[in-house]
Amino acid sequence: MDLYLKGTGIIYTGEIPPMQLRRMGKAVRIGIAAAKECMKQSGIERPDAISVGTAMGCLEDTDNFLQKMVSQGEQMLTPTAFIQSTHNTVAGTIAMLTGCNGHNLTYVQRGHSFEHAMINAQLYLDEHPGEKMLVGGIDELTGTSQAVLQHARIYRLENSDPATLLTSSEAGSIAGEGVAFFTVAGSKQEGLNLHIKDISAFVTKDITVAVSKLSDFMSHNGISPEDIDLVVLGVSGDERTSVFYRKLQLSTFANQSQAAFKHLSGEYGTASALGLGLIMHAANHNHLPEAMVVNHPPKKLERILLINNYAHYYSYWNISVLR
Numbered sequence: 001m002d003l004y005l006k007g008t009g010i011i012y013t014g015e016i017p018p019m020q021l022r023r024m025g026k027a028v029r030i031g032i033a034a035a036k037e038c039m040k041q042s043g044i045e046r047p048d049a050i051s052v053g054t055a056m057g058c059l060e061d062t063d064n065f066l067q068k069m070v071s072q073g074e075q076m077l078t079p080t081a082f083i084q085s086t087h088n089t090v091a092g093t094i095a096m097l098t099g100c101n102g103h104n105l106t107y108v109q110r111g112h113s114f115e116h117a118m119i120n121a122q123l124y125l126d127e128h129p130g131e132k133m134l135v136g137g138i139d140e141l142t143g144t145s146q147a148v149l150q151h152a153r154i155y156r157l158e159n160s161d162p163a164t165l166l167t168s169s170e171a172g173s174i175a176g177e178g179v180a181f182f183t184v185a186g187s188k189q190e191g192l193n194l195h196i197k198d199i200s201a202f203v204t205k206d207i208t209v210a211v212s213k214l215s216d217f218m219s220h221n222g223i224s225p226e227d228i229d230l231v232v233l234g235v236s237g238d239e240r241t242s243v244f245y246r247k248l249q250l251s252t253f254a255n256q257s258q259a260a261f262k263h264l265s266g267e268y269g270t271a272s273a274l275g276l277g278l279i280m281h282a283a284n285h286n287h288l289p290e291a292m293v294v295n296h297p298p299k300k301l302e303r304i305l306l307i308n309n310y311a312h313y314y315s316y317w318n319i320s321v322l323r
Contacts, residue, residue: 023080024093025061027054027140027179031090032097035134035181039098042183048131049103050091051120052138053113055269055310057087059142090138100134111313113137114270115201118184125186136181137273141266146175154267154311165237165263166294173236176266180277188322194280195320197221205312207244214252214307217316223303228256230288230298232275234308235260236267241309248307249294257298259288272308272315279304283321 024032031052039045065081083089088106095104103124107116114137121135149155156172165174188195200217204210218224231253235245249258261275282288288297306317 025058025064025081025084025089025140027058027060027138028084028090028093030140030179031136031138031181032094034138034179035094035098035136038134038136038181038183042132042189044132044183046098047100047102047134047183048128049121049124049133050095050100051103051105051107051117051124051133051135052088052091053107053109053115053117053136053270053273054087054090054138055108055110055113056139056145057108058085058089059140059145061085061089063142063144090136094134102131103128103133111269111310112201112203112315114273115199115315118196118199119201121184125184129186131185133184134181135184136179137270138179139177139268139270141175141177141268149175160237162263162266166235166260169237169239169242171239173238173262173267176262176268176271178265178268178271178274180273182276182280192284193322194276194283195322196317197320198316198318200316202314203312204314207241207247210244210309210314211247211252213314214248214316217318218305221318223305223318225253225256227303228253228305229300229303230257230259231305231307232259232261232279232292233294234262234271234275234306234310235294236262236309238267244309257288257296258294259292260294261292264291267310269310269313271310272306272317275306275308276317276319279306279319 061081062085065085068077087108091104091106105120107113109116117135121133150157153172155175156170160174162174198221202213233245261278265274283301301321304319308315
C-alpha cells in the first residue's frame with residue numbers, strides 16, 4: 001500500500017452558512033466542516049473522488065425520524081430527517097457542495113469502517129493515478145446510541161474521568177465521537193505527506209492472536225520495534241484489551257516513544273481516523289502534543305506505528321512522514 005496524505009480537518013469551524021446549518025444534523029455539520037478545512041489546507045477546491053467510513057451513520061437524524069414515526073402515528077412525516085438519516089449522507093452532501101461527480105462510497109464495517117474507506121482509496125488511486133481523493137471517518141454520539149452501547153458493554157455504565165483510560169481498566173470505555181478527513185493521492189505531493197505504507201485489519205477476541213498478528217505485520221513490513229520513532233496506541237481503558245496494550249507498553253515497545261489519544265476523544269468505531277489526524281497534526285508541527293505523550297516524547301517523527309481496536313476489531317498502520 002502506498003498512500004500519501006496531506007491536509008486534515010478534525011474540528012468543527014463554523015464555516016457553513018447559517019441557512020444550510022439549520023437543516024443539517026450534527027454528523028453532517030461536523031463532517032462538512034472538517035472536509036472543507038481539509039481541502040483548504042491541501043489547496044484543493046474539489047476532490048476527484050470521496051471515500052468515507054462510519055460505524056453508526058447519522059444517528060441524530062435516525063433517532064428523530066423514528067421517534068416522529070411513533071409519536072405521529074406514521075402520519076404527516078417530514079422527509080428531511082429520513083433523507084439525512086442514511087449512512088452516506090455526509091459523503092453525498094460533501095459531493096453536492098464541492099461539485100464532485102466522481103467515485104463516492106461510504107463504508108459501514110463497524111470497527112473497520114475507516115480502514116476500509118482508506119483501502120478503497122488505495123484501490124481507486126491505483127486505477128486513477130494523478131487524482132486526489134477525500135477520505136474520512138466520522139461517528140456521532142447520541143443519548144440512544146450511548147444507552148445501547150452501554151448495554152453492549154462497549155461503554156461503561158458509570159461516569160469516569162477520561163484520564164483514567166490510561167491508568168485503569170474497567171468493563172467498557174468512555175463514550176466518544178469525532179471526525180477526521182484527509183486528501184489522499186497515489187504519489188507524494190508537495191510539502192509534508194504522511195505515507196501510509198500498509199494497513200492490517202482483522203477481527204479477533206483472542207489477545208494472543210492480536211499480538212501474533214502484530215509480529216507478522218511488522219515482519220511483513222520489514223520493521224522492528226527499534227525502527228519505530230513513535231507508537232500511537234488506541235488505549236481505551238477496557239479491561240478486555242488492557243492486557244494487549246500493557247504488553248505493548250511494557251514489553252514490545254518499552255523503549256519507544258508511546259502516545260495515546262482516546263482519553264481525548266472517547267471510544268467510537270472510527271477513532272482510528274482521529275488518531276491518524278492527530279499524527280498528521282504532530283507531523284505538521286514537528287511536535288507531539290504533551291497531552292498525547294504516555295512515557296516520553298519522540299526525538300524525531302519519521303517512522304510511526306498506529307495500533308487501534310474497537311471491541312474485537314483491530315487495525316495496524318505503518319506510517320512514514322515525508323517532508
